[in-house]
Structure formats: C-alpha cells, structure tokens
Amino acid sequence: MMYIRQRKEIKTTEVSEDFPAQEENGKLENKLPSGCTNRRFWKILSFTVGGTTALGIGLLTSVYLATLHENDLWFSNIKEVEREISFRTECGLYYSYYKQMLQAPTLMQGFRGLIHDNKTESMKTINLLQRMNIYQEVFLSILYRVLPIQKYLEPVYFYIYTLFGLQAVYVTALYITSWLLSGTWLSGLLAAFWYITNRIDTTRAEFTIPLRENWALPFFAIQIAAITYFLRPNLQSLSERLTLLAIFISTFLFSLTWQFNQFMMLMQALVLFILDSLDMLPAMKKNLKTGNFLNRIRKLLLHLFVVFCLTLLLNNIIKNILNLKSDEHIFKFLKAKFGFGATRDFDANLYLCEEAFGLLPFNTFARLSDTLLFYAYIFVLSITVIAALVVAFHNLSDSATQHCVDKMGKCTVDLNPETAYNLIHTILFGLLALSTMRMKYLWTSHMCVFASFGLCSREIWELLLKLVHLYNPKRICIMRYSVPILILLYLCYKFWPGMMDELSELREFYDPDTVELMNWINSNTPRKAVFAGSMQLLAGVKLCTGRTLTNHPHYEDNSLRERTKAVYQIYAKRSPEEVHALLKSFGTDYVILEDSICYERRHHRGCRLRDLLDIANGHMMDGPGENDPDLKPADHPRFCEEIKRNLPPYMAHFTRVFQNKTFHVYKLSRNKQ
Numbered sequence: 001m002m003y004i005r006q007r008k009e010i011k012t013t014e015v016s017e018d019f020p021a022q023e024e025n026g027k028l029e030n031k032l033p034s035g036c037t038n039r040r041f042w043k044i045l046s047f048t049v050g051g052t053t054a055l056g057i058g059l060l061t062s063v064y065l066a067t068l069h070e071n072d073l074w075f076s077n078i079k080e081v082e083r084e085i086s087f088r089t090e091c092g093l094y095y096s097y098y099k100q101m102l103q104a105p106t107l108m109q110g111f112r113g114l115i116h117d118n119k120t121e122s123m124k125t126i127n128l129l130q131r132m133n134i135y136q137e138v139f140l141s142i143l144y145r146v147l148p149i150q151k152y153l154e155p156v157y158f159y160i161y162t163l164f165g166l167q168a169v170y171v172t173a174l175y176i177t178s179w180l181l182s183g184t185w186l187s188g189l190l191a192a193f194w195y196i197t198n199r200i201d202t203t204r205a206e207f208t209i210p211l212r213e214n215w216a217l218p219f220f221a222i223q224i225a226a227i228t229y230f231l232r233p234n235l236q237s238l239s240e241r242l243t244l245l246a247i248f249i250s251t252f253l254f255s256l257t258w259q260f261n262q263f264m265m266l267m268q269a270l271v272l273f274i275l276d277s278l279d280m281l282p283a284m285k286k287n288l289k290t291g292n293f294l295n296r297i298r299k300l301l302l303h304l305f306v307v308f309c310l311t312l313l314l315n316n317i318i319k320n321i322l323n324l325k326s327d328e329h330i331f332k333f334l335k336a337k338f339g340f341g342a343t344r345d346f347d348a349n350l351y352l353c354e355e356a357f358g359l360l361p362f363n364t365f366a367r368l369s370d371t372l373l374f375y376a377y378i379f380v381l382s383i384t385v386i387a388a389l390v391v392a393f394h395n396l397s398d399s400a401t402q403h404c405v406d407k408m409g410k411c412t413v414d415l416n417p418e419t420a421y422n423l424i425h426t427i428l429f430g431l432l433a434l435s436t437m438r439m440k441y442l443w444t445s446h447m448c449v450f451a452s453f454g455l456c457s458r459e460i461w462e463l464l465l466k467l468v469h470l471y472n473p474k475r476i477c478i479m480r481y482s483v484p485i486l487i488l489l490y491l492c493y494k495f496w497p498g499m500m501d502e503l504s505e506l507r508e509f510y511d512p513d514t515v516e517l518m519n520w521i522n523s524n525t526p527r528k529a530v531f532a533g534s535m536q537l538l539a540g541v542k543l544c545t546g547r548t549l550t551n552h553p554h555y556e557d558n559s560l561r562e563r564t565k566a567v568y569q570i571y572a573k574r575s576p577e578e579v580h581a582l583l584k585s586f587g588t589d590y591v592i593l594e595d596s597i598c599y600e601r602r603h604h605r606g607c608r609l610r611d612l613l614d615i616a617n618g619h620m621m622d623g624p625g626e627n628d629p630d631l632k633p634a635d636h637p638r639f640c641e642e643i644k645r646n647l648p649p650y651m652a653h654f655t656r657v658f659q660n661k662t663f664h665v666y667k668l669s670r671n672k673q
Helices: 002-012 023-029 036-073 080-085 089-103 107-115 135-146 155-182 185-197 212-230 237-257 261-277 293-322 328-337 346-352 363-370 373-396 400-404 417-435 437-455 458-467 473-504 512-524 535-545 558-571 576-584 609-617 639-645
Strands: 530-532 590-594 654-659 663-668
Touching: 036 155, 036 185, 036 473, 080 089, 080 512, 080 535, 089 107, 089 135, 089 155, 089 535, 107 135, 135 155, 135 237, 155 185, 155 212, 155 417, 155 437, 185 437, 185 473, 212 237, 212 261, 212 417, 212 437, 237 261, 261 293, 261 417, 293 373, 346 558, 346 609, 363 373, 363 437, 373 417, 373 437, 373 458, 417 437, 437 473, 458 473, 512 535, 512 654, 512 663, 530 535, 535 590, 558 576, 558 590, 558 609, 558 639, 576 639, 576 663, 639 663
Parallel strands: 530 590
Antiparallel strands: 590 663, 654 663
C-alpha cells in the first residue's frame, strides 16, 4: 500500500485547473504569493463558464430531441388516439398507467387500481407497483394533478417534456464526469458534442419516449459522476458525505426505474471488485496483498474462484427459497447465445431472433468513426490499458515502490482511482454492448466521456510524449487544448448543416389501419371485453381503449411468458378447437390477428414467429429449407391462415367482426362445440 499512499500524497499537491481546489490546496493557497490570487480568480471564472456551458448544452440537447420528435410525428397536430398509438409496444403499456392514474376520480382510487389491477392480465389480479417499474408514471401523475398546470399543459406534453428534460440531466452528467476526469470543462463540451452528433447510437429517446432506459440512464450517469468524484483522494468530510448521498439517491432512482437494474449493478460491483483486487483502490482484503508476485497472483485467482462459486450458490439458494423464476428466460437466452447448446425454448429463441438482442452490427463502428469518436476512443483506451497493466503489475509485485518511483520521487506510470474506475467500466460495458446490441447505449454514451477525457488529459499526453521522447510541458498544454478544439470545429463544420436539415424536415404520423382498429374497439365492444393478440398490439389496445388484455410486452414474469406462448398458438398449426380452448381459458372475448405476423417477412426463416412456434411445438417449418429430422408435419394447417377461409369448423368457434388491410378481429363463441 506504500504505492497508493505515495501517489495520493503527490496528487494532493496538484492544483486543479478548473474545479475549485480541495482542502489541501486551500491550505497551500494561504502560503502562496499574492499573484496566485489571479489564478484563483481565473479558476472561479472557468468553473462558472464551464458550469453554465454544461447546463446550457444539456438544455439545448433536450430542446433538440423534443423538436425532432415534434417534426417527425407532427405531434401537436395529430389526434389523441394517434399520439397514443405512437407509443409503440411496451412504451404504450407504461404510458397507459400514467393515463389511468389521471383518469381515476381520486389519487387513492388510482393507487388501488394499480395495486389490485385486473385489466392488464385477464382473470388475474396483480400488483402493478410490485410487478413493473412504473413508480415514475405514478409520481408524474401526482405532480400533474397537484401542480396548477392543467390549464396550460396537456398531460401527454407534461409526460414527454419530463423525459426530454431528463435528457438534459443525462448530457450534463456526462459532461461533468468527463470534466472531473480531465480537469478541464473543454472535455465535457467535447463529450456533449459527441453525444449529440452520434445520436443514433447514443440514445433513442425521441422515438421511444416512455422506455425504461430513458428514465434510468440519466440517474445512472449521475451515479457514475458521483462515484468518479468520490474516488478522488482527500475529500473533505462534508464533500464525502454529500457525494455518498448523491450515489445513494441516484442508485435508488436508477433501480426503481429500470427492470434490468440488477444486471447493471452487478457490473458496477464487478468493476469495484476488479479495482480492489488489482490494488487500485484503498485496501480491504489485505491478505491478498502480501507475499511475492506469484503468491499474490495465486491468491487472487483463488479469491476470484471462491467469489464466483459463492455468487452462483447464493443466487440459486435465494431463487429456490423464494421460488423466483422471473429471469430464467435470460439465462436460457444467454446459454444459447454463447453456444452452450441449441435450444427449442420459445422464450429463448424469441430473444435470439430479435435484432436488439443480437451482436452489435459492424456498421455501428463506421458511424462512430465518421465523427472521429471511435478513433479517439481506441487511442485513449490503448494508452490507459497499457498504463493500467503496468500499474497492476507493480501493485501485485513485491517491489512496487521501487518500480513505481523515479529519482524525483514521482510515479513514472500513474493511474488515478477515478480513471481506473472509468476504464474498467467502459471495458465491461463495451463487452456487454458488443454481445447485446440493446445495451450499446450504456457503452456509447460513456465512450463519449472516456474519449473526450483522454484527449484533454494532462496525464495521457504526458505519458504519450514521454514514450516518443517529445516530452515538454508546453507541448502537453498545446496538445490537450488544440486537439479537442480542432475536433469540435470539425464536428461543427461537418454535422451542423445536417442537423439544421433534420430540424427543418417535417413529417406526419400515419397509421390509418391501427387508428381504425382502436376506434372500432372503442365503439363496438363492451368496456369489460377481453382481447387476445400480439404483445405489442395489445399494449396499444390497453392504452387507447382501456380493454382487458390476455398478455402484454412486460416479459419479466414466468406465468406471463407461458400465457403469451399459449395465446400465440393463433399463429401456429393448431386446430380451431385447441385454439378456442386456450383462448377461453384466459377469458378471451375477441382475438386480433395481424397479417404482418401471419405472413411475416421481416425475419429470415427460422426466426419468424410462426417458425418459433412450429419448432417449440415439434412441427416442421413452412417454405424451402431444411428442418431438423425429428420435426414432424403438423396435423392441422396454420390457424391464422385457415380461419380466413370461413370453413365450418372455424366458424363454429369464431365470428369475424372487423377487418381491414392489416387486422382481422374475431369474436369467440361461448359454446365449445
């Protein structure tokens, strides 16, 4: 631990460039000449300008995304039903609870409706607050009812403006994290610019507004910024307590707002575990850091093995005791995804065939390279990884101090705890993004932070210039300011015209078939009618009509997954009697068939929904191509195709009551002939 202590002592004598000095620096300033007053003035001025810029660019990002959303849908001009339909798939389901709370006669009745909900899953009463992450919708609905804004702002605008406002918080947090790491707010400005110019890969807020990640990632970014600040050495007691409070609050809000929070928290814990194991944080496990290099490596590997085994053991014990099965589909999916045996499990294959859960497309790197982000990121990552390996080797060897310190008493290769934390963070989340495209938004936003930090970092340029024997303090100053400024000028020159074109391009929401369907349901079916269909469509039915559903897109419950598979037999090769019995077991009154699913062309053979159902049912797939030898021809034709022929066996159980170019609605008969 001598190395860590010495590095911290050296660190406390450094003068922060833009942020206010720490308490040690404050003590030193009393002993400095009067000329240092000017330096203090410029630091305060720089902090003020940097802070104002952070808030300003965050607000501009919010306005920019809101404008794109308005221009793409003409949101202010379309009908209410069209606005609601624009909240696709699970987004519509989440927004429906906000609408439900606003329509309740009182807040207490609204709460009771969510706690004892019998419309989201037919023939079941569930606690939505326990099942889903909808506390934010509840909170917003309370605010809207309490605040005197109802005369000036429609509920839907209060909702979407809140989400776009969180984007301002998100960008500001990224800006601050980069600033903290580099010591200059120019780094934060570059991070924000990269976030905006890489909007396609850093956010999808403007077209999936209610998505849980759009609520959660701003709080996650605040947590990263707070942890980065907390890892700085020699914080004052008050600063340390306030930072811990910020970490606690941001982590709490992040956990409330996203159902995948446990995986992110596991990754965060793994980051801290790696740092501590490599002696890049203050000691905990001192017994690992004794002995020679080989002994330390042996102890570390043994420790990793024990921790891994205990984690799996405790995970299984807790799940068995509490009978938890909500995430078992994730592990089936991961097992099949990484080649640990093929599976015919419907849920696992449903994830495997979704593009969002596939590998990160290669064209992503082309887009990121077009803004120079990827090149800068690889440059900074390479240097910091090399530094981290050197420091880790020194820390694990028994002669760390002798290797680390040069004749001047300073570390020749250094890596601050906050830099090491963000390095391991970006590596782990990069691996996650490469394996699962949906998680790329965690990586790409942090990529902006990490790349901009490195280009503005005194330590990075000092190490690089020393390696090429061009070290000079003036060169460091020139490089850490000129390079980011040139990149900012390049981004403005290349992307500003395109952004202006985007803001001037006007479109309009257009989905007449879905609008017709929702209007028909509202006008021609009982309020208590139960509808079956695809998860994505039923979320819209819940939002636009308030009817009861058999299934929905929040796929994190085992019984719901079984129910969805049963309902989806309408697209399988099953008899009308079988389908009728399955739908009736869930209290279904109407079933909606979609031609886009029945005759799907979006996915390749083997990944169409009807193929997944055939494989799960042991039936041969349609069309040219090979089938597994144990798959057998089905005894019945495909239900969604055959029912349209109005044959007697089907008409005895189903009556068509609505039809347009996209949807076919059938009413189930009460008898079971």
